[in-house]
Amino acid sequence: MKSQPAEAADQPVISLRGATASLGSRPVLRGVDLTVRRGEVVALLGANGSGKSTAVRAIVGQVPLSDGALALFGTDFKRFRAWSRIGYVPQRTTAASGVPATVREVVSSGRLARSRFGILRRTDKAAVERALALVDMSQYADASVNALSGGQHQRVLIARALAVEPELLIMDEPMAGVDLANQEVLAGALREQVAAGSTVLLVLHELGPLEPLIDRAVVLRDGCVVHDGPPPEAVGQHALPGHDHVHPHAAHDAEPLRTGLLS
């Protein structure tokens, strides 16, 4: 790891100022300001089409900004090259492609930002195994990703982002299509990352089991920030003061009993 002496401790990890972007002729971001500081866990919320996914994709350079300024780790985006400091989980429902790949092969591809010439040394392999263990997928390391459930796919995609040992995790709807049991596993993995000092920006549809981890919520509507502050009040039992977010029977409740009669 290179040392960054020039970086002040209060330097924002992500600084997005007055960002505008369009998809085709439709303006999707209309002057978005978003700052994420070191160690913060920020949730980006909003309805479908509010621009939250576009905002995150603009931050990782996948959507060009038509106006505004973006800096990552204090470096202007145009000069930013330190991709190994970022772990990115794109919005996906599957980790599969046209050719089978094992879970370990997919997760290893996340390590390429550190192993520039594609040679995996012992430290790289150890990082891949740690990432697999973090999302509780070690026992599936040699299985084909094609054989996994939706929630397990998401765990693989997150392990792929964690394999690079990032300082900043950027996740686009990591909980979409994930059953409650898998959501708890992912929340646990994220909790460990946050405890170790990671900075996190994630797009969410609802706070769900991640709620206790979120420091700040930014809500978008029609490409504009309409709320930037504490997470919106939760409703139901999640709002109760004594609620400690342990769901011992989550797996049982989330999945209907399979009798085998209909499948």
Added chain:
Amino acid sequence: MELLHYAFMQRALLAAVLVGVTAPAIGTYLVQRRQAVMGDGIGHVAMTGVALGFLFNASPVWTATLVAVIGAVGMELIRSRGKTSGDIALAMLFYGGLAGGVMIINLAPGGSTANLTSYLFGSITTVSAEDVTAVVILAAFVIAVTLGLRRQLFAVCQDEEFARVTGLPVRFLNLLIAVTAAVTVTVAMRIVGLLLVSAMMVIPVAAAQRVTRGFTATLTVAMVIGVLVSLSGTTLTYYIDAPSGGTIVLLAIGVFMVMTAVSTPLARRRANAARAAEEVCTRDDVKV
């Protein structure tokens, strides 16, 4: 093994081994990104290159390489734009290449469409010593790229957006895949033929997938199948008078069918085992 005494057979068998290795190697990446027909398109475009070789009295292998590379780069640029009109643009390129080849060959002195037949379907007797030199050089390039950069190419073909955010030079790697596919087409041209090149990029990979779970395993098994069918197909055409391309591709389809037949009970057993494991887990959950 009397066939090894003939110099033309030695050249044909060497070229066959190189086709068997290179076509499935680049084909695995094309199949991974669901671009299986790209080889077919490059094959069509390469026709213009072959005809230009006749017209200018140059080696058709090198002129075909040049035109195929230009065509493949064009296809990659069209693909990366991601427009729906891309399909039409690709069709123009494919059929323009084929039509251009037919036109130009007839303009060449003493040339006719008959000259193209061995390039379309492959022929073991026409592999010249010059061809072998060219094929060895080109195959070395394909092998160096497909095996040497396999982690990077895997990442790009698996998830392009993610690969870009890891800082990989995705645009360069995409162009490299296109150029490598074009080079493979000309490597395979003399033995398998331009119209059947794509089959050798796709069928061994499809056959390998029936029994593999991982990417490296698929790549390896596909290359083994590729070498087996191209060697046995070339040998077979020594004894029966048939174009080598057709023989090789039919053998590859045969291997695919055998592997499907073998793998179906295997897959069923795996699925049953997985289901059984799931049931045990559910019972454990209830106890807690």
